[in-house]
Amino acid sequence: MTTSEPTASGPGAWARAENASRRVLLVLCLGLLAWGVGALLAVNLRELLEDTLDRTVETGLGAIVEHWVFQRFWVVFVFAPVCWVAGRFLGGSSLLFVVPGFLTGEAFALALGFLRDGSPFHSWADVAGWAISIVLSLPICFVAFISGGRAFERAQARSLVDAAARKADYDAFIAKANQGAEPPPNPPTEPRS
Numbered sequence: 001m002t003t004s005e006p007t008a009s010g011p012g013a014w015a016r017a018e019n020a021s022r023r024v025l026l027v028l029c030l031g032l033l034a035w036g037v038g039a040l041l042a043v044n045l046r047e048l049l050e051d052t053l054d055r056t057v058e059t060g061l062g063a064i065v066e067h068w069v070f071q072r073f074w075v076v077f078v079f080a081p082v083c084w085v086a087g088r089f090l091g092g093s094s095l096l097f098v099v100p101g102f103l104t105g106e107a108f109a110l111a112l113g114f115l116r117d118g119s120p121f122h123s124w125a126d127v128a129g130w131a132i133s134i135v136l137s138l139p140i141c142f143v144a145f146i147s148g149g150r151a152f153e154r155a156q157a158r159s160l161v162d163a164a165a166r167k168a169d170y171d172a173f174i175a176k177a178n179q180g181a182e183p184p185p186n187p188p189t190e191p192r193s
């Protein structure tokens with residue numbers, strides 16, 4: 001028996017575990033993919049805007065904001081749309097998608113940073129800044145996932161209304177066809193010679 005064959009009591013434990021592992025793998029891969037694409041875009045965008053940013057942003061709050069934007073570019077501009085799509089098509093709990101996906105991308109970023117430069121945390125201020133940047137960027141992903149789920153619910157409700165309208169039209173057509181149903185006349189047969 002394969003895991004795709006239905007049973008009378010529903011899918012077995014093996015099938016549920018297989019489906020759950022596929023979902024976990026999808027979530028982790030989407031988080032890593034979002035980090036990769038976002039990192040590439042952030043680096044290229046930073047290089048493109050380097051002269052302008054170096055002239056306008058020197059130190060202080062502007063430098064902090066600039067650093068946050070390019071550090072969290074992958075979360076805000078790539079992972080958030082991925083979260084919306086996941087909410088739209090996968091559904092489920094936002095906590096079970098956003099947190100593992102984010103942690104996968106973040107762990108990979110920290111691992112690469114550690115291999116390149118050593119520990120990115122040289123003081124408690126670095127740890128606090130990292131935590132604050134996470135707190136500022138994750139709510140965007142949660143909102144995107146929930147918004148995608150609501151879009152799914154609206155589309156599903158709209159499709160049910162459309163299906164009910166089409167069924168009513170079809171039922172009316174069948175009723176009308178059955179009322180005036182007369183047997184079709186037999187076509188005259190031509191004598192064969």
